[in-house]
Amino acid sequence: MLMTRDFSHYVKDVDQQVAHLDLAVEGVTCAGCMAKIERGLSAIPDVTLARVNLTDRRLAVEWKKGALEPALFIDRLAELGYKAYPYEPVRAEVEESERSKFLLRCLGVAAFATMNVMMLSVPVWYGGDLSSEARDFFHWLSALVVLPCAAYAGQPFFQSAWRALSAKSVNMDVPISIGVVLALGMSLVETINHAEHTYFDAAIMLITFLLAGRFLDQKMRQRTRAVAGNLAALKAETATKFVGPDEISEVPIAAVRAGDIVLLRPGERCAVDGSVVEGRSEIDQSLITGETLYVKAERGTQVYAGTLNISGTLRVRVAAAAEGTLLSEITRLLDHALQARSRYVRLADRASQLYAPVVHATALLTVIGWVLAGASWHDAVVTGIAVLIITCPCALGLAIPAVQTVASGAMFRAGVLLNAGDAIERAAAVDTIVFDKTGTLTLPELDVVNGAGVPDEIFQLAGRLALASHHPVAAAVARAAQAKAPLPGVTEEPGRGVRATFNGEELRLGSPAFCGADAEANAILSEDPEVSVVAFSRGDRHTVFAVRQLLRPDAAKTIDALTNRGIAVELLSGDREPAVRHAAAALGVGAWRAGVTPAEKIAHIEALKAQGRVVMMVGDGMNDAPSLAAAHVSMSPISATHLSQATADLVFLGKELAPVLAAVDYSRKAMAVMRENLTLAIGYNVLAVPIAIAGLATPLIAALAMSGSSILVMLNAMRARRVRLGGASWK
Amino acid sequence: MEVMVILVPLALALGLLGLGAFLWSLKSGQYEDLDGAAWRAISDDDQPLPPPAQERG
Known part of the structure; x- marks a missing residue:
């Protein structure tokens, strides 16, 4: 061909x-x-x-x-x-990079205005022998610089506030926008009336600080997305498509259409959903169902993206979206779970829903109070607006995004990518973690378990011979032997194994029967029925390798650490009972269930939620996707199916399970720091508001208070970079 | 004090010039690859590489 x-x-x-x-x-x-x-x-x-x-x-x-x-x-x-x-580039990434450029432009404009307005404001604050004409001149210049710059650089806040108000809700940008607009409007009126105080500097400084926070947050998110995008691209998912009766072409998945016929050779992972039209084989559906036992595939069998073909060559007709029975069932469950997902209200939004009415009421009461006390309407309104400026949530607006940025950067270094913006807040509250077994607690690839007892020379030869085979079990032997040089003249006997002649001796690698090693193989299988075996023969000497999916190297340690943090750990798997029992025993997990369907997984998570538990689901298979959506927060390894990865809030990299622990630790720490920051920001307001109500908030005091509190919360946010891990800290 | 009428707008104009330069550098993509730019500045250009496979025949 x-x-x-x-x-x-x-x-x-x-x-x-x-x-x-x-x-x-x-x-x-x-x-x-x-x-x-x-x-x-x-x-x-x-x-x-x-x-x-x-x-x-x-x-x-x-x-x-x-x-x-x-x-x-x-x-x-x-x-x-x-x-x-x-x-x-996916659309989301293009949009994020546009957004981050826009924020940087706004930040540049705002920073320019802040610096220049400071130059004009300092002499006015200093006073001295500044004539009132010179003061007016400085005020007018400030207005000239700040008004257009604030109109441009404030767009991210004004737009977001408008969106929130149109949806009849309140977010942090609403009090920010109101504060900025009122401060600028009042300052302009005061300038026209040759008054002493204007607040142009405070308003533009507020915008600059907030933009810096938002830009950093955006940059971190963009970086995470770029890494995730590269990992997805480097998986190099291609399909071998028939472009003529006897002509095939390797094309990227994105170029495959429903109705195309693709070729699936032994050892290849299917990248499309469809049904077999020709050929017979065994397939490994573990990424789909969690079941590690191979399934027979023949004409009419449904296969899904992620299926591994084991023995024979198959031709698959690509199905239209959700045509397959299992896939449509899972899609239905997923849609249902996504709809039912309780809408989490972010901490910042909860804070602003409390904050905005309180502050606006205080400002209004200040105006009324001063009028009742006999002040002029002008003075009363100016004092009321000063209250709004002083309380304008600069520190509050930075309190949470700054921590978010620092924590997501730290998690990124620990191998955890954030899919959802509010994942940190949701992960912090977790008290129960439900793990899937296959591909989550275990490594996605097979490993040789009895390699230690095999002489080096034999292992090397078997490994080199195994390089010629596409069978996943043979691939595991080749990997374990770290073989690099394939043997010459290898012939493959379909369904049985491979053989070659080396130094006059016949080498064979394949099924025990093919190598005449049934006795040894049966001995291994009777001891542990869960392993797969592959035999190697050299002349008339035999070796049998036992191969299985190993647990992630640090799985037991990580689960132990999670338990020590007071988190209940459960194991829900679609695999058979003996395999799950074995894994649960090795990890010391008491609560486990085997042979669970996707619907039962959801039901179990719903039951846990009904008991008031906060559940994190960690899974990789297509069958886990609905339960990932049903849980409060979810996590997937990077080897997971597309559907699961897209559904999960967090994605972790690498061979270890430690990122799950890191995600929990960093989230808890981040949440604690966020609360501290909110307390700091509100504490500052409690101190500053009486000064403003008393009418003593000069522009200098407003500027000092705003920058002081913002720097304080930003410095405090840095603490989210490190967490304690039983005495040692994460790096 | 009259000198301020000239000096202050001059200072603002210089600031505006800086802002213009920043916006231009942003638009021309100079912030797209900060890590790479750091290395490009110190790399030598005189190290030849073997020609591609097809030319070697």
Whole structure:
């Protein structure tokens, strides 16, 4: 069969002559890599641009249309030692990067205005022999600088406040916008009336501080999304599609349409949902159902993205969305769970719902109080607005986003990516964690368990022979032996194993029967029925390898640590009872259930929620997606199916389970610091408000109070970077 | 004090110039890859690399 690779889906046209391709590149860490890649690609004739972005680990290539194929760049990068794959930015990422640019523009404008207004304000605060004409001149210049700048840089707050008010709710931006607008309006009126005090500086400083907080928050989120985007791209999910009766082409998943026929070879993971139209094989559905036992596949069998093909070659017809029975069932459950998900009100919004009415009422009472006490309407209104300016929630507006930024940065370094903005707040309250077994507590790949007893030489030979096979069990042997050099002249006997001749002896790797090692295999299987076995023979000597999914290396330690923090741990798996019992015993988890369907998982989580528990669900399979949505907060490993990863609030990287613990620890710490910050911000208001009510809040006092309290909460937010872990701290 | 009528607007104009420069640098993509820019400044350009595979034949 003829085989081509077709990446044209990712190629964009710059103009008539030039084409553009974005690639995610793995392992670019320094200037050396950057120069090597750029020079290596620029040396190809017709390439007009090759530029690495070291921050995002991406590469942009442009070339003259015609001779060059995109696959060539990927091969060239592989020669240079870098794994690369075309990358298509998702809409969310494009929007976030636009947003972050906009915030930076606003911040630039606001910072410019703040600096220059300070230059004008300091002489006015100082007073001295400043004539009233000079003061008016400075006030007018301040107005000239601040009003247009505030109108531009305040947009993020005004827009968000307007959205909240249109939806008949209140968020933190509502009191901020009201405060800013009133402060500016009053200052303008005061300037026209040649008055002594204006608050242009306080208003623009408020905007600058808040924008700095929002920009950092946005930047952190953007960075997380870039990493997640690269990881997704580097999974390099392709399908082998039939483009003619006997011609196949490797295409990216995004270019596969319903009704296409794709080829699924042994050892390949299916990347599409569909049904088998030709061929017979065994398939591993563990990523879908949690069941580790292989299932027979033949004409008409439904397969799902994430299914691993074991023994034979299959042809699969790609199904339209949710055509499959299991998938549509899961989609239905997921929709239901998402609808029922209790709408969590974020801490900042809860605070502002309390705060806004109290502050506005205080300002109103101040005006009325002064009028009753005999002051003029003008003075009373000016004092009332001064109360609003002093209480304008600068510190309050920063209290939570600053902690959020610091904590998500720390979690990022611990291998946890945040999918949902409010995940930290929800994860902090967790008192029960429900784990899935397969792929979550265990590693997604198989491992050899009895490798220690096998002589090195035999292990090496078996590993080198195993490189020729696509069977996942053979792949596990090759990995465990760290074999690099395949043996020459290997022939494969479908469904049985592989063999080769080495130094005049026949080597075989495959089923125990194929290698004549039934007795040894049965001995291992009778001891532990949960393992898979693969036999190796050299001449007439046999070795049998036992292979199984191992628990994550630190799973027991992590679960122990979670229990020590007072968190109840449960195990819910779709796998068979003996396998789940074995894992639960090894981890010391008392509460476990096996053979659970997606609907039963949801029911169990709902039951826990009804008992008043705050549940975190950690799972990876397609069958876990609905329960991930049903739990208060959810987490998935990066190896999880698309559906689960998209549903989970947090995603963790790497082979270890420790990120789950880190997520809980950092969230708890972050929540504690957020509460402290709110207390600090409110405490400051309690001190400052009486001064403002008494009419003593001069612009100098307002500016000092605002910057002082903002810096205080920002410094305090830094404390969210470290958590204690039984004496040792996370780095 | 009259000198302020000239000096203060001059200071503002200089500030505005700085703001313009910042907005221009933002627009021309100079903040897209801060890590890379740090390294590019100190990299040498005179280190040849082997030609690509197809040329070596």
